[in-house]
Amino acid sequence: MKTRAAVAWQAGQPLTIEELELEGPRAGEVLVEVKATGICHTDYYTLSGADPEGLFPAVLGHEGAGIVQEVGAGVTSLQPGDHVIPLYTPECRQCKFCLSRKTNLCQRIRGTQGQGLMPDGSTRFSLAGKPILHYMGTSTFSNYIVAPEIALAKIRSDAPFDKVCYIGCGVTTGIGAVIFTAEVEPGANVVVFGLGGIGLNVIQGARMVGAGRIIGVDLNPAREAMARKFGMTHFLNPKEHADIVDAIVQLTDGGADYSFECIGNTTTMRQALECCHKGWGQSVIIGVADAGKEIATRPFQLVTGRVWKGSAFGGARGRTDVPKIVDWYMEGRINIDDLITHTLKLEDINRGFELMKAGESIRSVVVY
Ligand code: NAD
Ligand code: AHE
Ligand code: ZN
DSSP, X not given: OEEEEEXXXXXXXXXEEEEEEEOOOOTTEEEEEEEEEEOOHHHHHHHHTOOTTOOSSBOOOOOEEEEEEEEOTTOOSOOTTOEEEEOSSOOOSOSHHHHHSSOSOOOTTHHHHHTTOOTTSOOSEEETTEEEBOSTTTOTTBSEEEEEGGXXXXXXXXXXXXXXXXXXXXXXXXXXXXXXXIOOOTTOOEEEEOOSTTHHHHHHHHHHTTOSOEEEXXXXXXXXXXXXXXXXXXXXXXXXXSOHHHHHHHHTTSSBSEEEEOSOOHHHXXXXXXXXXXXXXXXXXXXXXXXXXXXXXXXXHHHTTOEEEEOSGGGOOHHXXXXXXXXXXXXXXXXXXXXXXXXXXGGGHHHHHHHHHTTOOSEEEEEO
């Protein structure tokens, strides 16, 4: 069949809208009509050329929602008409990682996923006979996609696609990092570096669990009002403080109980660790740093009890947790609507990247 898609031909170049050939689902695979997709900073990161796994030409996008159109042989958990959110972190419930119960990082198809291929090593997208690669196993910048059954979370059918697509990455990553990765307890002081599409969801997660002080750090002063609406109690702009770590330590009586880095900058990763409280403070890295970048700190920071962690997809197990997060949205327990600042047509997808770069959007969503 044919599908309209935004194709990334090479690093740093705008996407172009093409009509691609899409092969149908093979065994264990599902054809999905994508109804809406968010644009995450990680799409921009890969498009920029800074991702060591970035491959071209490819169909980017990993924050979608849609409807199952057809299932391949052996698919048992989904049928045509089901509403789904594609998962870049699948959940097979059979691999060593899933069975460990210690991580959400299902590795069943990670190898081929990172090569832009389906689990059998081939691609379903092509243009004039030339293969076009998948991305993160999702490629939601295409109106139709083929995805493995284990990489689709079935969600309730009354949830609006143009809002719950954001649960496919940003919402789950931010809220999940608080509740699944850090397990923040009521009353804890939380510091969030970067108040974009991820950091604001960390803030909303911190408020949900009853955190004490919720301190936001961002260079963009325009982020303050939105962050306060989501539960931030104090705002710090690093431009206004000679030493941001010291400013946080002063404000928290010795340091943060939990900090979250939601930028992807190795300098702020170090600050996020070093602003943590001696003896117990935990810092969670969410931001994705450019190829070749490394983090550093004095080992004494860890010797004296600070803990450095990372979180992918908020530590969420997609097929289990994503439907619950959709329920939270439908029950009014989380706010997604105010974070979606722009809704675009596929033809205008490059504008979504421009708005992100200019700091004008929180989330742009493309509606097909
Ligand atoms: P975004 O562009 O919406 O937000 C980034 C924010 O950081 C902006 O508000 C910006 O003003 C602020 N910022 C930039 N440099 C800063 C600095 N030096 N000091 C303070 N603030 C600064 O991006 P996003 O979509 O929220 O993504 C944030 C990061 O999280 C990216 O690196 C993205 O790739 C990563 N990410 C990781 C996961 C994961 O599973 N680990 C999931 C999604 C996104
Ligand atoms: N390809 C990059 C790593 C990118 C990365 O860390 N991705 C996150 C999700 S970001 C979503 O917006 C993730 O889930 N990582 C775990 C994984 O297995 O990729 C690189 O640096 O090579
Ligand atoms: Zn993302």
